[in-house]
Amino acid sequence: MSSCSKPSAELRRCRPLLGTLVEVRATAPTSAQAERALHAAFAAVARVQELMSFHDPASDLSRLNRAAARRAVRVHAWTHLVLRRAQKLHAATGGLFDIASAPALIRGGWLPRAGVPLPRGAATAADILLLSGNRLRFRRPLLVDLGGIAKGFAVDQAVAALCGAGATAGTVNAGGDLRVFGSLPEAVHVRLPESPGSLVPLVAVRDAAIATSAHYFAQRRVNGAVRSPIFHPLSRQLAGETRSVTVQAAECWLADALCKVVWLAGAAALPLLHAHGARAWVFDAGAGPSRPKEVNHAA
Amino acid sequence: MSRLSTAWLLPPAVLAASTSGYATEYLTVEQAQQALFPGTALTAVPVRLTAEQRQAIAQSSGVRVRASELRAWRTGAGGWFIVDEVLGKHEFITFALGLDLRGAVVGLEILSYRETYGGEVRNGKWRGQFPGKTAANALKLDGDIKNISGATLSCRHITDGVKRLLTTYELVLKTFR
Numbered sequence: 001m002s003s004c005s006k007p008s009a010e011l012r013r014c015r016p017l018l019g020t021l022v023e024v025r026a027t028a029p030t031s032a033q034a035e036r037a038l039h040a041a042f043a044a045v046a047r048v049q050e051l052m053s054f055h056d057p058a059s060d061l062s063r064l065n066r067a068a069a070r071r072a073v074r075v076h077a078w079t080h081l082v083l084r085r086a087q088k089l090h091a092a093t094g095g096l097f098d099i100a101s102a103p104a105l106i107r108g109g110w111l112p113r114a115g116v117p118l119p120r121g122a123a124t125a126a127d128i129l130l131l132s133g134n135r136l137r138f139r140r141p142l143l144v145d146l147g148g149i150a151k152g153f154a155v156d157q158a159v160a161a162l163c164g165a166g167a168t169a170g171t172v173n174a175g176g177d178l179r180v181f182g183s184l185p186e187a188v189h190v191r192l193p194e195s196p197g198s199l200v201p202l203v204a205v206r207d208a209a210i211a212t213s214a215h216y217f218a219q220r221r222v223n224g225a226v227r228s229p230i231f232h233p234l235s236r237q238l239a240g241e242t243r244s245v246t247v248q249a250a251e252c253w254l255a256d257a258l259c260k261v262v263w264l265a266g267a268a269a270l271p272l273l274h275a276h277g278a279r280a281w282v283f284d285a286g287a288g289p290s291r292p293k294e295v296n297h298a299a
Numbered sequence: 300m301s302r303l304s305t306a307w308l309l310p311p312a313v314l315a316a317s318t319s320g321y322a323t324e325y326l327t328v329e330q331a332q333q334a335l336f337p338g339t340a341l342t343a344v345p346v347r348l349t350a351e352q353r354q355a356i357a358q359s360s361g362v363r364v365r366a367s368e369l370r371a372w373r374t375g376a377g378g379w380f381i382v383d384e385v386l387g388k389h390e391f392i393t394f395a396l397g398l399d400l401r402g403a404v405v406g407l408e409i410l411s412y413r414e415t416y417g418g419e420v421r422n423g424k425w426r427g428q429f430p431g432k433t434a435a436n437a438l439k440l441d442g443d444i445k446n447i448s449g450a451t452l453s454c455r456h457i458t459d460g461v462k463r464l465l466t467t468y469e470l471v472l473k474t475f476r
Contacts, residue, residue, distance in 0.1 A: 013334075014325050014409035016454035021409065023323075025445075176449040188446045197389065197414065199321060199444060212449030246448055 008168065009034045017045050018151055019055070020175025026162050027169040027182065037165035041158040041172060048154035051079050052146045054102065054111055061146060065102075066116055068138040072131055080134040082146060082153050082253070089257055090125035092272060096264050097257055098233040100124050102145035108222045108238055110229040111145060119143055124233065147229075152211055152256025155179045159252075172252075179209040179252045190292070193244040194285035202246060202281060202292060209252035213259035214244035214283075232264055239263065242285040246292075249278040267295055321444060322413040328395070331408045332372065332380055335397035341372035341380055344475075352471055360466035362459045369467065376400055379472055381464055382410065385456040390414055394457060402468045407461065 009031035014023040024041045028034040051060045060079040067073050075083075089097045103118045105111045119141040127139040146153075151174050158172040159179050169182025180186040185204040192198040193214050203210070215228035222238060230239040245263045249255040254276055262269045262280045273280055273295065280295040326334065332341050346369035348356070353364040370382040377400030384393045391413045397405035 012323075012325055014323070014412065015407060016409070016457045019454060021412070021454055021457075171446060173446060173448075176447065178446055178448055180446065186446055187444075188448050189444050191447070191449050196449075199447060202448070210446075210448045214449045244449060 010169075011035060011038055013038050013042070015042055017042070018049050018053075018154060018174055020151075022154075022158075022175070023171070023173045024158060024162070025171040026165075026167040028165075028167045033166050037162045037167040037170070040161035040165040041170075044157040044161040045154045045172075045174065048078065048150060048157055051076050052082065052150040052153075054145050054147065057115070061144060064136060064138075065143050068128075068136055069141045072135045072137045074133065074135045077134050078153070078157070080130070080136065082149060083128060083136060083144070084130055085253060086146070086149055086257070087125050087128055087130065089261075092275075093261050093265070093269075095124060095126075095233055097148070097261050098125050098231075099144050099146055099148065100127070100142050101231040101233055102143035104231040104236075104238060105145060105147070105229050106143070108227060108229060109220055110218065111147075116143070117141075148260045149253050149257045151175065151177050152209065152252035152254070155209065155252035155256075176214075177209075177211040177252055177256050180205060181207050190244065190246055190281075190283070192285075193242050193283050200292070203248065205248060208248055208250060209255040210246060210248050211252060211255035211259050212244060212246045213263055215239075230260055230263055244283040245280060246283075247273075247278055247280045249276055254278065262295060270295060321447070322411070324411045326395075326408055326410050328382055328410065331382075331395040331410055334408055335380060335395065335406045336374055336378065339374050339376075339378075341374055344371050344373050345369075346371050346471065346475070348467070348471065355470055356463060356466050359470065360459075360463045362463040362466075364463060364467075371472070378405065379468065381467075383460055383464060385460040387456045390456070392457060394460065396461060396464050398465075398468055398472075402465065402473060404461070404465075407457075409457075 008027050008029055010025060010027045011031065011034040012025045014021055022045055024038050026034045026037040028037055053059045054061060056062060060075040064073050064075065086099045100123055102111055106113060106118060123140040123142045127142055129137040129139060131137060155172045155174050155177055156179065159181055162170040171178060171180045171186065185206045187201050187204045188210050189199040190202045190212055191214065192200060219226050219228055225240060227238040227240055243263065245259045247255045247258040247262060249258060258278055261272065262282065281292045282295055283292050348367045348369065353367060357364045372380040379398040381396050382393065384391065393410040395408050395410055399405050
């Protein structure tokens with residue numbers, strides 16, 4: 001307990017959302033306030049799921065994928081914001097971060113068929129036209145998947161909801177993409193990619209987000225080779241490494257998205273990390289036990 | 300005394316050790332009852348499934364039925380509160396499902412989560428170097444792991460468990476006397 005002991009209550013809950021387990025912790029002056037904060041946080045995550053799920057035919061995202069190549073589609077402000085951020089990152093990474101990679105993930109079996117023909121050719125996030133009034137259009141047939149950014153965005157919205165409901169400290173962890181706020185630093189552990197049951201402490205953070213891309217639970221055989229659901233839009237290959245990338249940033253959508261960039265670009269992502277005040281660690285399962293390597297100029 | 304300050308007393312080797320077990324308790328059964336049915340009195344109703352019923356539930360839901368005993372409670376209004384568990388390859392999850400009198404889901408709460416890996420702790424040389432590299436001073440004990448980044452487990456087993464319980468409602472509880 002804190003040495004300056006203001007009375008406060010901490011509650012911790014976990015629910016299945018976003019295809020994973022979402023854990024929320026809230027500290028507030030009273031347990032009733034903490035309870036309300038938890039409720040608001042889970043509601044925010046559920047809202048993001050409703051809007052941005054690839055699996056839900058009624059989501060904003062599914063409506064876009066079905067219709068936006070033919071006409072402008074109006075979406076929720078959150079969906080518009082996520083697509084705007086994704087497109088900006090697509091430009092800033094020379095195309096490495098691309099939310100239009102869904103066809104490769106469908107072919108690999110990670111995403112379901114969307115009920116529309118798989119677009120052929122090289123349409124990218126640059127083919128999304130962001131229009132006024134939260135409307136969007138695709139210049140060419142396009143299948144968008146927000147798997148690399150929406151989970152982090154949901155965490156950010158949940159943290160905003162916790163704060164808005166009067167929580168003084170808290171954590172939101174959506175299947176490994178997490179954000180903490182409050183006055184005390186929190187230790188964050190990661191899994192060793194070749195031995196995911198082994199948890200190792202990585203860093204302690206305060207008011208920050210940490211996301212990890214690792215696929216020890218999601219690797220599949222594609223055309224005879226073990227692959228991860230990370231697609232290189234330029235080489236048009238699925239990732240084959242048993243690797244884990246962790247990124248720390250101020251906001252979770254950014255940490256989430258930058259994980260994919262660091263996975264694909266390694267140390268070449270440093271300027272981008274610096275520009276966003278972010279840092280990253282890469283674990284490669286090699287011959288011996290992996291060790292976390294912070295991405296820096298020596299790498 | 301702050302929890303963080305106790306970490307300063309520990310040698311770096313302990314701080315940097317890895318662990319291969321992880322468990323969290325979120326809610327007791329009573330707390331989950333209050334979360335799903337606030338201010339409602341619940342009565343325990345033992346429900347035993349016959350072999351026939353189990354088979355019918357498995358067939359209809361496509362999910363294996365392991366237990367013949369259902370940990371169930373009823374509200375005065377005819378709703379149900381059921382505590383159940385799901386087993387994944389590495390995880391063991393206890394959850395509570397609330398149903399209203401028509402069998403619609405009122406809510407779901409995870410009661411506890413446990414990972415069951417083997418003794419996979421590995422000793423990398425890097426751990427000796429770890430504390431200097433990051434803000435290890437503020438790290439807590441392994442027994443107090445609160446934040447895991449990269450725990451990308453799917454919740455498919457829970458989805459299956461809910462499907463199995465909703466089928467159990469349709470085939471058994473709906474017409475429960």
